[in-house]
Amino acid sequence: MIATQAAITPLLEIRDEKFDSEKCAEYELMIELGAERLRFFALESANKRVLCLEDYSIGGLPNDKKWAVWLGQLFQEHSFLGSNLWKNVVVCFNTPSFTLIPDVYFRKEYAAGYLALVRGEVAESEQVLHQEVKRLEARNVFTVDKELWEWILNTYALQLPTFVHQTSALIEGALTLSALEKNNTILTFHFEDDFLTLTLARREQLLYCNKFGYKTASDMGYFVMFVLDSLQLTPENVRCYLYGEITLYSEDYQMLQKFLPYLLFGKNPKKLALGTAFEDLPEHRYFSLYNLFFATQTLKK
Numbered sequence: 280m281i282a283t284q285a286a287i288t289p290l291l292e293i294r295d296e297k298f299d300s301e302k303c304a305e306y307e308l309m310i311e312l313g314a315e316r317l318r319f320f321a322l323e324s325a326n327k328r329v330l331c332l333e334d335y336s337i338g339g340l341p342n343d344k345k346w347a348v349w350l351g352q353l354f355q356e357h358s359f360l361g362s363n364l365w366k367n368v369v370v371c372f373n374t375p376s377f378t379l380i381p382d383v384y385f386r387k388e389y390a391a392g393y394l395a396l397v398r399g400e401v402a403e404s405e406q407v408l409h410q411e412v413k414r415l416e417a418r419n420v421f422t423v424d425k426e427l428w429e430w431i432l433n434t435y436a437l438q439l440p441t442f443v444h445q446t447s448a449l450i451e452g453a454l455t456l457s458a459l460e461k462n463n464t465i466l467t468f469h470f471e472d473d474f475l476t477l478t479l480a481r482r483e484q485l486l487y488c489n490k491f492g493y494k495t496a497s498d499m500g501y502f503v504m505f506v507l508d509s510l511q512l513t514p515e516n517v518r519c520y521l522y523g524e525i526t527l528y529s530e531d532y533q534m535l536q537k538f539l540p541y542l543l544f545g546k547n548p549k550k551l552a553l554g555t556a557f558e559d560l561p562e563h564r565y566f567s568l569y570n571l572f573f574a575t576q577t578l579k580k
Contacts, residue, residue, distance in 0.1 A: 290334045308360075335353070365435070368441070369572070369575050385418045390409050390420050421444040453485070464480075468521050500534040521563055548566075550573070
C-alpha cells in the first residue's frame with residue numbers, strides 16, 4: 280500500500296469566519312486539478328463570498344493510479360470535500376491539451392479529431408470533453424485522464440459536476456479585465472510549474488490564448504516577444520497582468536520587466552468577496568481558481 284499521508288497535508292488552508300462545514304448544501308464547490316496539484320474553494324454564491332480555500336501538492340507519488348490512490352485517501356479523511364450535499368460542483372482540469380472551436384464549425388462527434396490536429400491522436404486512457412464558452416461563441420475541447428474523470432463522476436453522482444478547462448477560466452478573467460480597461464489591450468500571464476498561459480484581449484474580444492511549457496526565463500521571454508510580434512503589437516501598447524506562481528524576485532519577473540513597461544501583479548476579481556482571513560494571501564495567486572465561478576455563471580445565462 281502506498282503511504283500518502285505526508286502528501287495530503289495542505290500547502291494552504293484558509294477558513295472564513297462564516298464558513299460552516301455543515302452547510303455544504305448552501306455552497307458551491309470549485310475544484311481545480313493539475314498534474315501535481317489540487318485546489319478548491321467553497322463559495323456562498325448569493326453573496327459571491329469565498330468561505331474556504333485549500334491547496335494540495337501530490338508530487339512524489341508513483342504515476343500508476345496516483346490520482347485514484349491519493350484522492351481516495353484524501354476524500355476519506357477530509358471532513359467535507361467528498362460531501363454529496365453541495366449545491367453545485369465545478370471541476371476544472373489544468374491540462375496542456377486544448378483547442379477552441381467556433382460554434383458554427385463544432386460537431387461533438389469530431390471532438391477527438393479537433394484535438395488530434397493540435398497534439399496527435401488521443402490515447403485510450405484519455406477522455407475528450409468539451410465545454411461551451413458563450414462569450415466567444417465557441418467550444419473549448421480538451422482531454423483529461425479517463426480514470427480520474429470517472430472517479431469524479433462516481434464521487435459526485437448526485438450533483439453531476441460541470442467540467443471545464445483552466446483556459447476557460449483564464450479567458451473569462453481576461454475578457455472581464457478588457458471590459459474594465461476599454462482603451463487598453465490586455466495581456467494576462469498565468470504561471471504554474473513549468474507552464475505559462477498567455478491570454479490577449481481587447482474590448483471583450485479574445486485575440487490570443489495559448490499554453491506552453493518552458494525551462495528557462497529567457498525561453499519564456501522570447502516566446503512572449505514572438506507572440507506580440509506575430510500580432511503586430513508593441514510592448515508599449517499592451518497592459519500586462521501577472522497571475523499564478525510568480526513573485527517580484529523570480530527570474531521570470533526579472534526577464535519580463537526588461538521589455539514590458541506596463542507590468543502589474545493582478546488583483547482578485549472585483550465581484551468576489553473575500554474576508555479578513557484572506558488578507559495575507561497574494562491577490563494574483565489564485566486567478567484561474569477564482570474565475571471558475573464566473574466562467575460557469577456565463578454558461579447559465
